Amino acid sequence: xxxxxxxxxxxxxxxxxxxxxxxxxxxxxxxxxxxxxxxxxxxxxxxxxxxxxxxxxxxxxxxxxxxxxxxxxxxxxxxxxxxxxxxxxxxxxxxxxxxxxxxxxxxxxxxxxxxxxxxxxxxxxxxxxxxxxxxxxxxxxxxxxxxxxxxxxxxxxxxxxxxxxxxxxxxxxxxxxxxxxxxxxxxxxxxxxxxxxxxxxxxxxxxxxxxxxxxxxxxxxxxxxxxxxxxxxxxxxxxxxxxxxxxxxxxxxxxxxxxxxxxxxxxxxxxxxxxxxxxxxxxxxxxxxxxxxxxxxxxxxxxxxxxxxxxxxxxxxxxxxxxxxxxxxxxxxxxxxxxxxxxxxxxxxxxxxxxxxxxxxxxxxxxxxxxxxxxxxxxxxxxxxxxxxxxxxxxxxxxxxxxx
Numbered sequence: 453x454x455x456x457x458x459x460x461x462x463x464x465x466x467x468x469x470x471x472x473x474x475x476x477x478x479x480x481x482x483x484x485x486x487x488x489x490x491x492x493x494x495x496x497x498x499x500x501x502x503x504x505x506x507x508x509x510x511x512x513x514x515x516x517x518x519x520x521x522x523x524x525x526x527x528x529x530x531x532x533x534x535x536x537x538x539x540x541x542x543x544x545x546x547x548x549x550x551x552x553x554x555x556x557x558x559x560x561x562x563x564x565x566x567x568x569x570x571x572x573x574x575x576x577x578x579x580x581x582x583x584x585x586x587x588x589x590x591x592x593x594x595x596x597x598x599x600x601x602x603x604x605x606x607x608x609x610x611x612x613x614x615x616x617x618x619x620x621x622x623x624x625x626x627x628x629x630x631x632x633x634x635x636x637x638x639x640x641x642x643x644x645x646x647x648x649x650x651x652x653x654x655x656x657x658x659x660x661x662x663x664x665x666x667x668x669x670x671x672x673x674x675x676x677x678x679x680x681x682x683x684x685x686x687x688x689x690x691x692x693x694x695x696x697x698x699x700x701x702x703x704x705x706x707x708x709x710x711x712x713x714x715x716x717x718x719x720x721x722x723x724x725x726x727x728x729x730x731x732x733x734x735x736x737x738x739x740x741x742x743x744x745x746x747x748x749x750x751x752x753x754x755x756x757x758x759x760x761x762x763x764x765x766x767x768x769x770x771x772x773x774x775x776x777x778x779x780x781x782x783x784x785x786x787x788x789x790x791x792x793x794x795x796x797x798x799x800x801x802x803x804x805x806x807x808x809x810x811x812x813x814x815x816x817x818x819x820x821x822x823x824x825x826x827x828x829x830x831x832x833x834x835x836x837x838x839x840x841x842x843x844x845x846x847x848x849x850x851x852x853x854x855x856x
Contacts, residue, residue, distance in 0.1 A: 467757030468494040471501050474743075474766070474842075481838040483742055484783070487771035495755035499766075505759050506766040510779075510795070512755045513772035516746065516765070517799040520547050523765055525802060527747030539627075540686025541679075543805060544694075554687060555805060557673045558666055561609075567808050570605075571816075577601055578816035586824050586855050590831050593849040598703040601813055606695030606806075610688060611665025612655055621700065623648025624693040628840050641839070649689070656685040666691060694806035698740055698797070699813050701845040704834075705738035706730060706814065709785045711830045711851050716787040720822060727818045729790035731811060735773075737785055739796030741804075742770035743842035769795040770844065827854045 479486045490497050495509040507513050516523045526547045543555045585591045626641040661667035673679045710717045746765040773794050774782040797804040831850035
């Protein structure tokens with residue numbers, strides 16, 4: 453990260469300027485010192501090295517996410533036409549009315565009533581994984597707990613065959629790189645991106661997908677003329693990514709925060725109804741999605757600064773969620789806070805489509821841990837991801853569990 457002396461506070465277009473590179477490896481691994489510095493420069497900061505505007509403070513971030521007409525998800529959201537074509541037309545890269553039509557295809561299957569029917573199945577799978585972890589004692593929690601349940605659950609819902617699922621998590625995470633600038637990480641990840649895209653195309657077929665699945669619902673939409681045939685595979689890919697990555701890393705950060713805050717674990721043991729509050733607080737503090745991308749459709753004034761028409765906008769929800777103007781003691785994990793107004797799962801039109809499923813899965817794992825585990829402690833330092841621009845995650849999380 454550049455020092456304060458390297459970051460200019462001169463005004464340009466009516467607002468502060470910084471020459472920081474937000475996608476440098478150290479900043480991706482631990483973005484919060486950078487967010488703090490940029491946030492104190494201003495609510496809207498011009499990044500001179502990339503001709504990009506970044507929104508940093510809670511009120512302005514929330515206002516940006518609520519105004520899709522001015523801050524479009526269909527403009528300037530992907531670095532490069534090739535990657536835009538690869539992503540296709542999906543809810544994350546479209547605005548209403550197309551966004552609403554695409555999202556509506558699976559609205560019934562992702563509604564609370566439909567997810568509730570999954571409860572027993574998800575709880576049983578979570579309990580199996582927790583039982584194995586408790587028996588092992590010391591585990592690498594990302595592999596043992598955080599990855600297995602979300603990947604298996606969403607793959608089953610989409611209707612994928614058991615064979616070939618090993619590409620889902622690495623491929624889905626590498627797809628997120630397509631939103632960031634091109635560079636060495638981008639080039640290194642492209643073989644995995646291509647493998648993932650080829651896999652999705654190969655399984656987007658009624659001969660492969662299980663009946664009455666999310667995948668066949670997407671194919672029904674093609675047959676009904678609601679979407680074009682070329683949109684089916686990208687849409688299925690987007691639901692897989694939304695259903696896996698958020699949950700995997702939210703669960704990892706939740707476990708890490710509990711392991712490093714014994715008083716929070718004790719509070720949760722005493723009152724399991726705090727599971728939901730802890731979920732919201734963990735996403736606020738360490739949400740996997742640190743930034744969202746938008747493009748201005750007109751000249752707009754925001755936070756007292758003027759942003760020109762046709763500019764790429766980086767919306768830092770990671771910064772907004774630690775804004776001391778909105779949250780007291782924002783860098784502290786407080787399991788009693790219950791910050792239901794956090795922006796870690798998006799807001800308004802583009803709220804995360806997988807959040808209901810994420811809450812169901814996290815509750816299942818935490819409920820099982822509370823029944824079976826007396827203490828939850830770190831067994832080493834977590835290894836944080838550094839290769840996905842704008843995304844925060846945990847690669848390795850060693851913890852020790854003691855049984856009741």
